[in-house]
Amino acid sequence: MFLEQNRKDPRPAKGCIEVIAGCMFSGKTEELIRRLKRAKIARLRVEIFKPSLEQRYDENNIVSHDSNAILSTPVPSSPNILLLSHQADVIGIDEAQFFDDQLPYVCETLAAQGTRVIIAGLDMDYLGKPFGPMPHLLAIADYITKVHAICMHCGDLATHSFRHAVDDSLILLGEKDSYIPLCRACYARQHAEIPIRKEQAD
Ligand code: ZN
Numbered sequence: 001m002f003l004e005q006n007r008k009d010p011r012p013a014k015g016c017i018e019v020i021a022g023c024m025f026s027g028k029t030e031e032l033i034r035r036l037k038r039a040k041i042a043r044l045r046v047e048i049f050k051p052s053l054e055q056r057y058d059e060n061n062i063v064s065h066d067s068n069a070i071l072s073t074p075v076p077s078s079p080n081i082l083l084l085s086h087q088a089d090v091i092g093i094d095e096a097q098f099f100d101d102q103l104p105y106v107c108e109t110l111a112a113q114g115t116r117v118i119i120a121g122l123d124m125d126y127l128g129k130p131f132g133p134m135p136h137l138l139a140i141a142d143y144i145t146k147v148h149a150i151c152m153h154c155g156d157l158a159t160h161s162f163r164h165a166v167d168d169s170l171i172l173l174g175e176k177d178s179y180i181p182l183c184r185a186c187y188a189r190q191h192a193e194i195p196i197r198k199e200q201a202d
Contacts, residue, residue, distance in 0.1 A: 002143065016116055017107050017117045017141045018035070018142065019119045020118070020121075021121060021145070022159075024161040024179045025149040025150075027147050028122075031120065031147060036118065045089045046091075048073065048092040049093050049094075050073075052075055072094065077100050079102055081103075082110070085110060088115060095122075097131035107119065122134065122161065124159075124161070126162065126179065153186040154186055160182050160183070
């Protein structure tokens with residue numbers, strides 16, 4: 001489990017970038033919420049953002065699969081986070097994989113201003129490829145936590161999101177009927193059994 005530094009130091013806080021990455025159903029958002037709630041208990045000012053296209057359950061909440069929700073602000077692009085995050089000590093960003101490629105710059109700017117930035121996102125898309133700005137964010141992070149789901153085929157630790165829906169859009173926000181978490185071996189076996197997709201061929 002990630003343990004925060006206990007700051008008794010009276011000097012101005014140093015900013016940092018924390019990334020929580022993993023496949024679907026791995027508990028990324030739950031871990032983000034856990035850290036943000038602890039920051040609130042410590043009376044730090046917390047702001048939470050998510051991409052506005054992510055509207056699965058509730059427009060104004062970060063909602064995880066276990067309904068452990070926390071209020072957030074949907075924004076159309078990452079530079080909006082800089083405009084809206086004045087006075088915050090801690091910034092949470094959920095579903096980071098759906099943000100634009102300016103997000104790493106936004107996070108570095110916030111960290112340079114002394115803000116603790118906590119990012120949760122899918123590390124890979126359903127084809128097993130690095131997703132959106134996540135590779136860049138993982139490279140510039142001070143702390144990385146990789147979380148795992150449980151493989152629905154063998155019960156091992158799952159790292160991949162396997163999609164059995166027919167729609168090829170990367171931004172299909174399906175739930176359990178569209179995706180299942182699988183381990184590397186079971187994911188490879190499943191993909192070997194379906195025809196090679198157009199995206200994999202190029
Ligand atoms: Zn498996």
